[in-house]
Amino acid sequence: MKNLLPSTWQSPSLDGINTDGKWLIPPIVDLCGRLREPGHQSHGTLASEGKAARSNGILHIVLPPDTDPILQSGSLLKGLREKAYQDGGIYLHILGALTQDLKGEQPANLAGLKQGGAIAVSNANRGFANDMVLLRTLEYAATFDLKVFFYPDEPSLSKGGVAHEGYIASFHGLQGIPWLAETIALSKQLLMVEETGLTAHFSQITCRTSVELIRWAKQKGLPITCDVAMHQLHLTDDDIEGYNANAYVLPPLRSNTDQQALIKGLQDGTIDAICSHHEPLSSSAKQAPFAECTAGISNFDTFVSLGCKLVADGLLTAEQLVEKICTAPAKIAGISDYEKIGGAVLIDPNQSWTVTKDAMLSAGKNTPFMGQTLYGKVVQSYFDAIE
DSSP: OEEOSOTTSOOOOOTTOOOTTOEEEOOEEESOBOOOTTTOTTTOOHHHHHHHHHHTTEEEEEEOSOSSSOSOOHHHHHHHHHHIIIIIOOEEEEEEESBGGGOSSSBOOHHHHHHTTOSEEEOTTOOOSOHHHHHHHHHHHHHTTOOEEEOOOOHHHHTTOOEETTHHHHHHTOOEEOTHHHHHHHHHHHHHHHHHOOOEEEOOOOSHHHHHHHHHHHHTTOSEEEEEEGGGGTOOGGGGTTTOGGGOOSSOOOOHHHHHHHHHHHHTTSSOEEEOOBOOOOGGGGSSOGGGSOOOBOOTTTHHHHHHHHHHTTSSOHHHHHIIIIIHHHHHTTOTTHHHHOOEEEEEEEEEEEOOTTTOOSSOOOOTTTTOEEEEEEEEEEOTTOO
16 A cells, blocks of 8 residues: 555545555545535535545645625634535635625625635636726725635636637637646736735646746745646547537637647646535536537546546656645645545545446536546545544
8 A cells, every 4th residue: 555645644544455556545625616506506415425525535625706695704614614514515615705896896895705714816807897896896905915816817818718829629620728828817816926925825726837837936935836626637629529518618628739848848847736616517518519618627536537647657656646636736725734534545546436427426418438447545534533
């Protein structure tokens, strides 16, 4: 067995368990998982998605604020965390809304959100009325020492787009989203981070130039981190071939060149973490034509397997994978009691399984990996704190 727990971590008793060839890792921390509750329970609930997460080694989940209602009142947060704990057996770490109703026009009640336990604030993937609103709002967040999570996107360039702008989108007659939509937004946000002095995290970067910009900003010493969604490391825009709606996700799957840059960014430490960007959807949500269906991939059930593949392919070491999905995300999310909560996950990196609707625990079966045989599975989770 390869023990990948931090040296100070309490290891569970493994008496009587065959641990040959397995990995023992800390609980996984997911920096972006949409659980669909509150507001979209037809796609999933805290109970269904919490069970899927927990069974797949994910104990801590960062929730974006674009639920229904929008998470802009500090009084909502405690009840939601308690419900996630009770219904799904997971620890929820909530991002409060950066602007009122996420409209990008006026700051939300950031003081109330901080008092209510928001770990950071974000405008999710919504835009801002103008750059002055963005600047003043970030200055306001900085006064409360609140971290800001960005999902960089320039709506004027991405609006209406459904796929990476390139040959595949053109061939299928789909409106493209240029990589500039991400990098123009990212450039402005990085400059404003430098100006305001706030701490920021950039979630779900997808393209080569974004990696270069993040690398430049880190070399300048800006207090930033970033993550990439797991599916971006395994899929490209080639996977939407034939109008594969299960590969429709926003931000979109990019080119092979972008994917290679993301992998290199992981290897050299430019990219700090890997998130699931879990978005479960009901079966009807993917039955419309590609451009009219709902974007999103259900990722909890395949997350560990895809991580194991990165190691099997020699792209990351097992130790690097644990850093990217456990310890670094815990620091980014500010989970000060991560070690105190404890727990461990036993993974068999060689166990094969076939992705089927019955094998998936998430209520959302929307995955482009459906029918594939993957390797790597959670054998057992040791989450004694919640039973």
